[in-house]
Amino acid sequence: MSTPESGPIAAKINALIEEKWRYLPKPPGNAAIARAIREKTGLSISTGYLWMLRTGERKNPTGPRLQALAAFFGKPPGYFLDHDITSEDLDLATALRSRGVRTIALRSDGLSERSQRAILDMIEHAREIERLDHDGDG
Secondary structure, eight states: OOOGGGOHHHHHHHHHHHHHTTTSSSOOOHHHHHHHHHHHHSOOOOHHHHHHHHHTSSOOOOHHHHHHHHHHHTOOGGGGGOTTOOHHHHHHHHHTTSHHHHHHHHHHTTSOHHHHHHHHHHHHHHHHHTTTTOOSOO
16 A cells, blocks of 8 residues: 555554454455554544555654554554664564564574574475465465
8 A cells, every 4th residue: 555655654554554464365444444443542543544644645643643553553652753664674573573483583693604594494494384475376
C-alpha cells in the first residue's frame, strides 16, 4: 500500500499491520483495523484517518491518534516519529522477539564466516522443509 513517496510513517504502519496479521492471506481492511484499535486501546482513530496515514496523505499523527497507534502496536509514540528506522530494522526487531532467534544469533557470534554460512544453510533448509517461504503455488 505504501510507496517510497508515501513516507516513513506509512511504511511503518503498513509493516506493523502486515506483521500483526501475518498468518492471514491478507490483513483486514482499514475499517476492521480502526475498530480493533478502538476495542483494544479505548482510543479512537477513524477509518479515513488510518487510510490517510497508510497512504502517506497524512504524515504526522499527533495526540490521541498517535497514542492509539502506539498502544495498539505496542510501540512507544516516538517510534512513529523516528524516520531513521527502516523496514529491515522492523523485520529484525520482530524476529528478535523470539527467544530462539535471539539464542541462535547470540551463539553464532564469534564463529567463523564459514561456520555461520553452514548454519544459515541449515536454517534455509529447515524453512524449505516447513514451507515457510512457500508462496502457495503448487
